[in-house]
Amino acid sequence: MNYTVVVVDDHTLLSQAIGDLVDNFDHFSVLYVCKNGQELLTKFKDPKNIPDVVLMDVNMPILNGIETTAHLKEYFPEVKVLALSVEEDETTIIKMLRAGAKGYLLKDVKKTELKNALLEVLKHGYYYTNTVSQVLIHSLENRGDSAFSLKEREIEFIRHACSEKTYKEIAGEMYLSPKTIEGYRDALFEKLNLRNRTGLVIYAIKNKIFVPK
Known part of the structure; x- marks a missing residue:
């Protein structure tokens, strides 16, 4: 079975590189890449453009990753969002997870972990790295x-x-x-x-x- 993926990132060269990488994974194919969340939502108007997983950047112009993920959670809950960002501060990670992301990866992630994250999100519905788990624990502690x-x-x-x-x-x-x-x-x-x-x-x-x- 082949799973479909869409990459959303405002850095064109990087998004293309990520797309090429995922395309080479067994059982995965990239439908297309987008520059921002608004472009993605426009694509989603055609049911043929709705993937199994979206690899979502956080900071993007027009419509950022947090806003886009929240929209997908409400209107396309079957689509799994996996954040892929350079942002590693706790506030951003928590906002992205609360918006509906099923996992959070940094862009320096190894390709083996990226593939594993995609598989885990599809199989179990989420993928939390050790870093994200620690952020969640710290968030709970801070809430008292x-x-x-x-x-x-x-x-x-x-x-x-x-x-x-x-x-x-x-x-x-x-x-x-x-x-x-x-x-x-x-x-x-x-x-x-x-x-x-x-x-x-x-x-x-x-x-x-x-x-x-």
Whole structure:
């Protein structure tokens, strides 16, 4: 199976180079490259131009990566956005992830990691480098979240979620319906401002709800 990719970057030579690199990966092909988010959204008016993954720069004229990613999250949620930028400050990374990016890579990334990131985003829905994981942990610490604001059953659910159990298996362990467990999950994601199970595990480790062996 071949996956389609679009590169969005205002540096023409760089975007072409990235496109050529991805084109040489097995099972990947680049549909086209764009100079900014507005050009991408114009392309998206034709369904044939909608890819599986967008490699998105952050700082671009007209419509930047954060604004574009937020738009895609709302109107094209099936498209995975992987940020590829020279910006490595915490604020930019957090803004990009909150806008809907499924991962964040720096432009000096090795081609093997870029390929792995594309595969992981398609397979698992996200790809977090060690740098991004540390940024997420630091962000949680700065928000001053407290495990004590959680209910006992919520803490129990979080501990189960830190295992390899499926949500259905967790429902069985807690003697609750799968629908109730989904409710716990969604409520916790909203309460803690998290986007996925990985973020929940990071939160649990930071607050000592779960201690890895």
